[in-house]
Amino acid sequence: xxxxxxxxxxxxxxxxxxxxxxxxxxxxxxxxxxxxxxxxxxxxxxxxxxxxxxxxxxxxxxxxxxxxxxxxxxxxxxxxxxxxxxxxxxxxxxxxxxxxxxxxxxxxxxxxxxxxxxxxxxxxxxxxxxxxxxxxxxxxxxxxxxxxxxxxxxxxxxxxxxxxxxxxxxxxxxxxxxxxxxxxxxxxxxxxxxxxxxxxxxxxxxxxxxxxxxxxxxxxxxxxxxxxxxxxxxxxxxxxxxxxxxxxxxxxxxxxxxxxxxxxxxxxxxxxxxxxxxxxxxxxxxxxxxxxxxxxxxxxxxxxxxx
Amino acid sequence: xxxxxxxxxxxxxxxxxxxxxxxxxxxxxxxxxxxxxxxxxxxxxxxxxxxxxxxxxxxxxxxxxxxxxxxxxxxxxxxxxxxxxxxxxxxxxxxxxxxxxxxxxxxxxxxxxxxxxxxxxxxxxxxxxxxxxxxxxxxxxxxxxxxxxxxxxxxxxxxxxxxxxxxxxxxxxxxxxxxxxxxxxxxxxxxxxxxxxxxxxxxxxxxxxxxxxxxxxxxxxxxxxxxxxxxxxxxxxxxxxxxxxxxxxxxxxxxxxxxxxxxxxxxxxxxxxxxxxxxxxxxxxxxxxxxxxxxxxxxxxxxxxxxxxxxxxxxxxxxxxxxxx
Numbered sequence: 001x002x003x004x005x006x007x008x009x010x011x012x013x014x015x016x017x018x019x020x021x022x023x024x025x026x027x028x029x030x031x032x033x034x035x036x037x038x039x040x041x042x043x044x045x046x047x048x049x050x051x052x053x054x055x056x057x058x059x060x061x062x063x064x065x066x067x068x069x070x071x072x073x074x075x076x077x078x079x080x081x082x083x084x085x086x087x088x089x090x091x092x093x094x095x096x097x098x099x100x101x102x103x104x105x106x107x108x109x110x111x112x113x114x115x116x117x118x119x120x121x122x123x124x125x126x127x128x129x130x131x132x133x134x135x136x137x138x139x140x141x142x143x144x145x146x147x148x149x150x151x152x153x154x155x156x157x158x159x160x161x162x163x164x165x166x167x168x169x170x171x172x173x174x175x176x177x178x179x180x181x182x183x184x185x186x187x188x189x190x191x192x193x194x195x196x197x198x199x200x201x202x203x204x205x206x207x208x209x210x211x212x213x214x215x216x217x218x219x220x221x222x223x224x225x226x227x228x229x230x231x232x233x234x235x236x237x238x239x240x241x242x243x244x245x246x247x248x249x250x251x252x253x254x255x256x257x258x259x260x261x262x263x264x265x266x267x268x269x270x271x272x273x274x275x276x277x278x279x280x281x282x283x284x285x286x287x288x289x290x291x292x293x294x295x296x297x298x299x300x301x302x303x304x305x306x307x
Numbered sequence: 308x309x310x311x312x313x314x315x316x317x318x319x320x321x322x323x324x325x326x327x328x329x330x331x332x333x334x335x336x337x338x339x340x341x342x343x344x345x346x347x348x349x350x351x352x353x354x355x356x357x358x359x360x361x362x363x364x365x366x367x368x369x370x371x372x373x374x375x376x377x378x379x380x381x382x383x384x385x386x387x388x389x390x391x392x393x394x395x396x397x398x399x400x401x402x403x404x405x406x407x408x409x410x411x412x413x414x415x416x417x418x419x420x421x422x423x424x425x426x427x428x429x430x431x432x433x434x435x436x437x438x439x440x441x442x443x444x445x446x447x448x449x450x451x452x453x454x455x456x457x458x459x460x461x462x463x464x465x466x467x468x469x470x471x472x473x474x475x476x477x478x479x480x481x482x483x484x485x486x487x488x489x490x491x492x493x494x495x496x497x498x499x500x501x502x503x504x505x506x507x508x509x510x511x512x513x514x515x516x517x518x519x520x521x522x523x524x525x526x527x528x529x530x531x532x533x534x535x536x537x538x539x540x541x542x543x544x545x546x547x548x549x550x551x552x553x554x555x556x557x558x559x560x561x562x563x564x565x566x567x568x569x570x571x572x573x574x575x576x577x578x579x580x581x582x583x584x585x586x587x588x589x590x591x592x593x594x595x596x597x598x599x600x601x602x603x604x605x606x607x608x609x610x611x612x613x614x615x616x617x618x619x620x621x622x623x624x625x626x627x628x629x630x631x632x
Contacts, residue, residue, distance in 0.1 A: 028537050029455030036446030036465070039507035042487060044468040047479035054479060110369060113348050115362075117370055123618065124377045130614040130621075131607045132566045134584035138591055139384055139603055148396045148596075150383055156399070182376070187625055194626045201345030208349055217347045243474040246568050250588055264474045271478050272573075280478055288475040295470040 051288065054281040072282035076270070084258040085266040089242055092173060092180075092262065096241045099181040101234060104188035109222065111189070112196045122193070126186035136183040137250045141166070144175055144251075166252050169259040176247040176260055184240075188233060195229040196222065228301070235298040239291050263287050388412060388601035395596050415601035418594065423579060424586040425609070431571070431582060432564040434498050435505035439560045440553065442506040447515035448541050452527060462516070468509040474569065480504060481573045500574035501582075505564055511556050518552040519545060555624040558617050565610055 030037075055072055059065040076082055111121055128136055143150040144165035152162035165175045199222065207217045223230070245264040248254050254261035254269070263283060270280035352358045387395060388411040389404040415421060446465075450458050484494045484504075494500040522545060530540045546553070571582040581589065583606045591599055614621060 025453055026455045029449040029453035029458070032445040032449035032453065032537070032541075033455070033461065035442040036506070036512065037461070039442055039503050040465055040468065040509075042483055043480055043504040043507040044471070044476070044509075045464065046488065047476040047483055048468075048471055050479040050482070051476050054482075109347070110365065112346050113362075114366055114369065116366055121369065121373055122622075124373050126622075127377055127381065127611070127614070130562070130610045132568070132584045132610060134568050134588050135603045135607045138588065138599065139380065141591075142387070142596060142600060143380070143383075148400075150380075150400075153400045182380075190622060190625055196346070204345055204347055204349075214347060214349075222347055239472055243472050245474060250591075267474075267478070271481075277478060277482075284475045284478060288472065291472045291475065292470060295472070299470065 051281055051284060054278055055285045058278055068278075072276075072278045073286075075276065075279045076283045076286075079266070081254070081258050081261050081266055085261045085263045088173060088259070088261060089244065089263045092177060092244055093238060093241045095174065095177040096180050096244075097234070097237060099177055100185055100188065100241070101237055103181065104185045105192050105230070107185070107189045108192035108196055109218065111193055122190060125189050128183045129186040131183065133183060133246050134250065137179055137247055140175075140179040140182070141251055167256060169256050172252055172256060172259045176244070176251060179247055179251070180241070180244070188237070191229065191233065192226065195226045199225045231301055232298060235294050235301065239294050239298070242287070242291060384600055385604055388415070388597055388604050390597055392595050392597060411597045411601040412605065415594075415598045415605060418598055419586060419590055419602050420579075421583070421586075421602060421605050424581060424583040425605075427575075427580060428565060428582040428584075428609075431498055431501040432561045434502045435564045436557055436560050438502045439506045439508060439511060440557065443508060443511040443515055443556065444546070444549075444553070445541065447512050447519055448537075448545060450512070451516045451519035452522075452540075452545070453537060462512075465509045465512050468507070469513070477569060477573065480570075484574050495574055496577045496580045501564060501571065504570065505560060508560070511560070514552060514556060515549070518549055522548065551623075554617070554620045558613070558620045559624045562610065562613065562621070565613075 056067060056069060057065040058068045058071070107125070111118065111125075114121070131139075146152055146162055146164050146167060149165070151165065155162050163171055166172050203221045203225065204217055207221050212220060243264050244262045245268065248260045248262050248265045249268070252260040254265055264287070267280045267283045267287070270283065271277045348358075353362055386404050389406075389408055390401070390411075394401060394405055449455060450462050455461075484500045486493060494503075526544060526548075527540055530544050535543070565582075566584070567582075568584050568588075571585050572588075575581050575585065578586070578589070587599070587602050587606055594602070
């Protein structure tokens, strides 16, 4: 408001010229923009640039930083946890996609067919998404407890042997995938459901007149009609799951024997536990490059198809 | 709609035998399953006897499995907090707590200082909400309606932040908070460490600008002719008609700040400044199981209440987020 009135007071006396009007409009506009420009500059744009710079520097925040070339990258790559971190992150992403991508889509197709309890089912499937992730993760930590956790109690009920869940190298990662799917699948389901409801009913009718059975109708109508949203969600989900941090941080601490250490978790450890912020940055830059490939595809896909 | 007229022609292709249909006609008329929205399953098949049986079986399976998967864990959490440690360790587990008491909740409230933690989180979420609305609404307004020179570049730069995975720039952003360039302030353990980055949200700007773009120019020009300043137009014309999108942005902002974990973990290390998620997580290993579970219940109540109240806004925000462009 004030920014708008200052130029008005200066130029208001005479009839404003064309140039004067343009200047005034721009000053006003940038007055409105300045808050956002400051926030973005300090907390988004500068950190983006600094991420790259810090990866090639050695800084201790007392002496001026020195350029060290690829030293930070060498440090990270020679870390014995480096390989496991990438393998686990990739494996986690693949497993999380198998569960967290297929299940919501199938769920949405089934929900779309139901004529009763729709509001209840939609509410319930989205409920875990609303819980703070820390709550979901700590809740599952309790469920996973080998001695008195819910999961082993349920297995016991069916006379099945209990599992070690988070404590065993063979089940730890899949345990993280289960939590992650449980707390995230609601949003995917509802997004697919919204997409399914936009499919024109004529297509199904036409397919039926052509003699297509239920599964053929799903294969030839439902999936092609939701192809774009399926692709977009796939890319978004890859980018989101590759940044997995909270599950290993709270549940396993990267263990047992590095079986659940993820790239972001390792990055956090470098910065805050090993006191080597630059190495953490170098690792972050590697992840950024990988993820930006997916982000770029995502932007391309969503721009080509929706405008 | 159209399928109602098509239905009779189709009966030949459906598995319902004429005999079955005869029999059904004689019984009292059953309310047909609503087939107003045509989906993959044929509405006619759905209303045959076999279709109905399958439909109800699937419905029951879905309702039961959803309840087991998503409601039962929450039930287990709420009741687990009422059980004593011995009862929690008991085999087989008790389905209902042996006696109803809220002691676990009271103990959790005191032991973890949940009052302070919730107060902190409310402060962070509330401030982030106000600042985000003020900053992002005026930015989107300027980009959409005032169209300054280089506006397109500014918008592209803001949207480019959507491409950067937030976890990757968390370390340099942390350094910014630790010592803000130029000013040299240390924002660690202050609410500003949450508020300012929350306002730098490209997605909010995108949503708001797209909505403002759809406001007819004539409306603003009429106000301009009446002598209203741009600020006045924003306040009295644009904001009142943008309430739906403001609702979506508000909910998204508050819920994101409330649920966020990594960022407050980095920038609010002081135990009396922590948000509720961080506070509980940092004390989780030292608490008896029932107290920890009670604190989880208390921490999730605010978001669940928000969900109950603003379900429609939240779902609108969700689909706005997915179908962008």
